Amino acid sequence: MSNNAGQPSALRLAWRHGARARGDGAWWILLVALIVAVAAVAAVNQMTDRVRSGMTRQGAATLAADLKLDLRAPLSDARAARIDATGARRAATTIFPSVIAGDDKITLVSVKAVGPGYPLRGEVTLRRGRPGTPDVTVTRAPARGSVWVEQRVLDEQKLSVGDTLELGDARLRIAAALVLEPDRGPGFASIAPRVMMAAADVAATGLFGPGSRARYAELLAGPPAVIDTLRDTLTPKLTAGEQLRTPTESNRALSRALERADVFLDLAALVAVVLAGVAIALTARQHAAARLDEIALLKTLGAARGLIARILAWQLAIVGVIGIGLGVAIGSVAQIGIAVLIARAFEIELPAASLSSLWAAPVTGALLLGGFAWPALSTARRAPPTRVLARALADDNRRPGLIYAAAILSTVVLAAIATRDLVLTLWVVGAAAAGTLVLGVAALGLLRLIEIMRRRVGDRVSPGLRLGLAALSRRRGASVLQVVAFGIGLIMLFMLVIVRGDLLSGWQADIAADAPNRFLINITPEQQPRVAAYLHEHGIDAAFYPLVRGRLTAVNGQAIDEDDDSKDSAGELARRELNLSWIDTLKPDNRITAGQWFKPADRGAKKLSIDESVAKRLDASIGDTLTFDIAGESITSSVASIRSIDWSSLQANFYVLFAPATLADFPATYITSFYLPDDAHAVLAGLVREFSNISVIDIAAILEQLTTLIDRVSLAVELVFGFTLAAGLVVLLAAMQSSRGERRREAVLLRALGARSRWLRQATFVECLLIGLCASILAALVAQIAAVILATQVLDLDYAWRPHLWLIAIVTATLVITLSGMLSLRDILRQPAWASLRASD
Template sequence: MLIQSLRMTRRDWRAGELRFLLVALIVAVASLASVGFFIDRMRAGLNRDAHQLLGADLVVNADQPIDRAWHAEALRRGFTLAENVTFPSMATAGEGDKAVSQLAAVKAVSAGYPLRGALKLATSDGGERATRAIPEEGTVWVDPGVLSALDVKTGEMLKLGDKQFRIAQVIAMEPDRGAGFMNFAPRVMLPLSDLPATRLIQNGSRVTYRLLVAGEPGAVARFQRWLQGRIERDNVKGVRIESLESGRPEMRATLDRAEEFLSLVGLLSAMLAAVAVAMAARRFMLRHLDACAMLRCLGLTQNQVTAMYLIEFFAVGLAGSLLGAAVGFAAHFVLLEGLGKLVTSDLPPATFLPALQSMATGLLLLIGFAIPPILQLRNVPHNRVIRREQDAPQPATLATYGLGLFAFIGLLLWQSGNPKLGLLTAAGFLAGFAVFALAGWLSLRSLRVLRMGINHPAWRFALTALQRRQGATVVQIVALALGLMALLLLTVIRGELVDAWRNSTPPDAPNRFVINIQPEQKADFEKRLTANGIGKAQLYPMIRGRLIQVNDQPITNETYVDDRARRLVDREFNVSTMRDIPPQNRIVAGRWYDNSKPEASVEEGLAKTLKLKLGDKLRFDIAGQQVEATITSLRKLDWGSMRVNFFVILNPALVENMPQTWITAFHLPMEKASLVNDLMREFPNLTVVDVGSMIRQVQDVLDQVIAAVEFLFLFTLASGVLVLYAALVGSQDERIRESGLLRALGATRRQLSQSQWIEFALIGGLSGVLAASGAAAVGWTLARYVFNFEWTFSPVVWIAGLTSGALCAFIGGWAGLRNVLNHPPLQTLRGI
């Protein structure tokens, strides 16, 4: 039986019966494998290399010098360590009456800093160069803002406390800069060994001590647990452990979206390839009905027939899965090449898990969608050799389609690692399948009325053929619509999604934050910005308030166990007030307040951390005055937008007479960099924060990952083309028989040609409209519920859908006319 099955496999391969099936399977497995290998290695690399955004694998922050016992334990475990001390201080240039001072974010670093990533220094030709060194003793490295504010150049002297330093280099980018309070002012970096000579740190100084740890990921995780246990056991205050998620939320959001986009491409490609495999398996079954009946007449039992075809499909599935995994493995290197700038060192080697996942999906895909046709072959009657009849599929046969589909979706969810994205994609795909099928069936039913009023022979042939093959026609409409929908997602919708992604952190995103604008300065400050062409800056009030009660229960840092929750309630919040919800904010629960009574809107992440919910009453202490407000809405913020965001927003009537300052964010072009110095001279109390380096990091990651996503969409394109091809050739055999009969009964070649053009045009036009509607719906759903983008419907989608449908109709009509009408009628009649 095995030998006979292998012989059949070889014969079907030579006859070309299995080639399309194998290609569809390879595309499905390759798309999943490439995404799987890429995400697996990228995630491992980012967990290691993306910690350059922190300067280490693990960072311990403390308000006091870090316990030396922690240092000793880290060294005992074989880690590489570095330290830095950060605090605000005045930097001075010049002597006597000509001395000029500037508030600076001073950072004293030890040898080895940063442990991950590298500093970038400005070069004389306007470029940048990376370095792993630190300033030499007696020298400092500074931000460009220090040079302009103090009117000094490299090589000149700068004073910090009691010590003079020579300005040696200009910092172009600092990977672990962050956006904390200590980093609001321009940076001045010096060696840690020179810090004592400055005598800047005194009792009461606001200083942050940081211990940087780097090592093997598993060992670092164990050390983190040990350290967390020591902090909790000894009840150490003012210490926190920093991670990529807590330290750089804007970068984490970008990386999460990257993985979601990549997973979406793999899911879409695999699902389309599944449709192609299912149609190829169905065509294989239809073309083997006669051979199966002959085998039954020669004495083979149902079980033997089933076993032979199962072995054949398993051999094809195994070969296709192995080849697909190999293609996917090779393709993921192309993706890694595109992300070479993001990952600064060699990635960890690939694991076997993505290969096993993709191969298991491929085998299940083929077996799951091949079993129903095989079960139909099992029930082929002996008299099929004489009578061209085939019973309708049995209920058990149809049920196997459902089992195979659910198992396939389960494997996709397992591989994507994102249940929300996987379920939404699968639900959209299945909903599209059902809606397309229903629309196709209703359209065919409506053709009856149209057919009764038409006497043109070609039109009557076309409409009659569509209605006579309702099942095959609906399958063609569904397959074409799904394939066209994939192509629209690849082109129009993909472009709009990528544009929305770019717009979430656009090139003109705010790169300067200005805080401490006094109420009496607000009007003059806005006029100054407008006069310099900065017209999009929105000023928001900022109120400092401490949360003291929730639902009449006093709140302290002892109320919560979570370290982040403790830190939040142990300090004052930046609270704001405004009438309308700010841009880049979206209500996810409740409603926006109406200003009729004391109400508040809370960021959903803060609500989760502090265990707040709609209806809770919050009491704040604001400059000695207490206010209480009820939570009426939870907001989702886009941290990657780099715009002004607030955890809590109160309605204006509640805090109308409270002391407040103003904050704004705007994009400052490079050619207008001197505006900052002018503002500082005119408004010396302002603090200007330069977040340009963070914008550049986010944009670099965004550009590289989008390039990788566009490469992966080639698999989606291949899947869509396969579905289109399968849909067009699926009824070719039946068309050949019909054409031969009609020509034998007197129909002319021209009439049949016209009828096929009409038939394909109707199918293509309907499929194009359905595909455009489905692509727009999928795009809106993904933008709103997965990627959190702003989305607008574009008529270009429907125009592209109709155009694509018409193009497919012409291609299908040409292919059909060439292969069907050139078939001799006599040969067709002899084969009936």
């Protein structure tokens, strides 16, 4: 028979034998495991794609655009035309300093002129009445002839909403108090209070002339494809002093939040893949074992090995088509439902999932079948024809290496698809392999202890307990496999249910309820003790940091102004004065990544510590020298350490820290930050009256914006993680079903020897209880270790120990496994001996 004729014959045989296979239970378990695996991957991948897109869109609200092009001059007509040709929307902004002079007070302000369309993303928060009246949000620029002014300006100039503000030669109506502009970050580059006006009114002020100090920017927004095209087009053509930034590049706290969200969502996808692989691996062995009789019978009828291989392949293909099709459909429907919940919580519409997020699900299903199910079926085709007469001759374990190698390779590919990061994939797969080995060795040790206990108790316990303990010893290999399978599933479930909550709590604790929301600057050394005493008197403890202004002039003796490449690389570090400071003890939100922190002997030494972003821009490493111009005097210091700063803490931090006392001879002011409750504004008002030179920076609105974003991401992570629980439950089911055949045969033998049904039920209960207890304890230990490593090494979070939750988790998991085992085996335990004999034929 030719190959072309043989394939249809193999397909018909596969369908015919598959119909019989669908009645033995193994086929259904394999199909359900595949459906759940593919559905989990489909839902998780589509949801992570939509959540990432939604979070990126939310992040754009903190920049008022998808891209921000910082310029040294207004955008030229030629560049504007090229941007418009891409279909992107744009809005120009111009920021320049000015002063407002009242009857007895001069206020330095930062004027921001915005063009039509501002903001392209996000909203501007305004207050149209006195302090205490409700805020309103708008998505437009100020109307011509009007301005929006921060409350600090109104307070200092004794103005109110509706009054007239004199700005240069223009008289503009104060239409509202400016509470929050989306693209004003928490940094200190622009500490003067804001006045926002329409770009069309700038000329009337007469403030712009030759030599005017102004910062220009073009805000850009559009679909992701358009933004990607703009980045690729604009980046190579940036000139000196120009910079193209994304929302995450502009907001360090936002960047850290989205980085952590990416880790959480990648973990969700990876958990679904690992659980799917375990479930398919367990059920594939059952499915292959169920095919042995069929294969032996076909061989006695003269079927060639090639025909049997094609029959098995077609059977697996049929399972794959049905399972993958239903899995993709169920996953897609599930993610739509989850998206509705997320969209309502976000109060935004999540973007549709891209097609690239859907292909991973069928590929995952195919890899699971090819890597886990097919090797087992392929070895099963070696069953000898003599199995028809003697089943004991059917076992063929001469090629287990092929099965394990295929499973490991498939796991690597699946993990790579889930994480899209080869290095992370190798780490995860290596950790999974090590964890599986540890679980196996630990399970053998625990079973050995149970065997020792069985020998010591002897006949002093009930027959049912003795049978249960003997079954664990007799089926040591199968018991270890079940403990490992349950352990892997429980590790993932513990990570989802308990560790997820711990990590999210730690993440949200980074932006705690009492995080600093006010900064005080321009505090003189003479005022610092009095300000500290005033705050302490009102129940506010604050840390004060000295601040010296200096300009970076040279790196390793090479003047930055003399090297265009160095100047472009340094960017803002060389174009403006930096805030320089010193501290004795490393702050908790700073971590040394290279070098060493200052020692007591370094006091007064010309050494400094820099942020890792500064080291990257300047291509500086330990031992390199940086030169600063401070008040007209040059000071050169060597880099002693490089720090990683957690900017999401919103604490006062500095790019450059000198060794203590090194800058003691330079004029300095102090800066501090603290949390001020909403009902304590009178404390701040009294402080400003007593120390009129001190400037107050209010970041409460920015803090609220970031907290809201993190809360939304947390909800998305919880919902996405929740879907992967289904895959974990299938692992538990598959592990419990994996020994049904052997248990059925044992039940036949024990009943034939006179064992009572009550004894069998007790034995099964003891066996399930001990397997569940071993798996739960081992899983809790591994999950706890993984949680600490993940929190401290990957996410830079403090981990809070909660042993009582682990005790609850162990007890709950043990009971669930025990009850599930009893329920799944109840039909075997209830059958009379003659029915068990017939079922085992």
